[in-house]
Amino acid sequence: MEYILDSPAAVLRTVVVGIPAYLALVAILRFSGKRTLSQMNAFDFIVTIALGSTLATILVSPQTSLARGVVALLVLVGLQYVITWTSFRWKSVARLAKSEPAALVYRGQMLPDAMRRERVLATEIEVAVRQSGLGRVADADLVVLETDGTLSVLANLEHAGDAISAVTGVPDQQQQSARGREERHD
Numbered sequence: 001m002e003y004i005l006d007s008p009a010a011v012l013r014t015v016v017v018g019i020p021a022y023l024a025l026v027a028i029l030r031f032s033g034k035r036t037l038s039q040m041n042a043f044d045f046i047v048t049i050a051l052g053s054t055l056a057t058i059l060v061s062p063q064t065s066l067a068r069g070v071v072a073l074l075v076l077v078g079l080q081y082v083i084t085w086t087s088f089r090w091k092s093v094a095r096l097a098k099s100e101p102a103a104l105v106y107r108g109q110m111l112p113d114a115m116r117r118e119r120v121l122a123t124e125i126e127v128a129v130r131q132s133g134l135g136r137v138a139d140a141d142l143v144v145l146e147t148d149g150t151l152s153v154l155a156n157l158e159h160a161g162d163a164i165s166a167v168t169g170v171p172d173q174q175q176q177s178a179r180g181r182e183e184r185h186d
Contacts, residue, residue: 014059017066021058024070025051032077043097047080098147103169105129105143107157108136114169118145128153142170 051073058069087094104114104125115122122137128151129137137143141157144167154160164170 010062013062017069018059020066021055021069021073024066025055025073028070028073028077032081043083044080047076050076101147101152101167102145103142103167104145104151105137105140106169106171107141108138110137111169120145120151125151142167 054069054072054076057064058066058072083093083097087097102114102118104111104118104120110122110125115125125143126137128143129135129140132140132153132155134140134153134155140153140155142154142160142164144152144154144164146152154164157164
């Protein structure tokens, strides 16, 4: 019967601990800034799942005190802050914590190797192209899988400028990089 009904003290504990734990999490997230809740890359997703799991543990585990649970929430948000802070300052940390945007379509042609590597189907690209207002994949100069998993569609690369410099797999950039390496070795 205890699997269905809990003791009144256990239910009361969930309410008494749950309300301040929830308020503490909201306060921590508000204090930590918008970056904590921004569109997520893999690292942000892991932190978000860990925060939810920690809050659930605080609510249902009688072995976890409110103070211990709030400290755990602070540690997770603090680590996320440290990683994003160091990622902003050192590119090597950023490369470890976050993926790079990847080209999936270039000059109207799907890039099958990149699609396979990133596990993106042609139908997903077609949806993104339609949502961008284009009628065909051939009308897209570039489709990029962004670090948060969204697909960006550019109809005209002539005006893209530096916006695509970090995108991996853009054929023109690969040729320019190879030329740059050759020029440095000469």
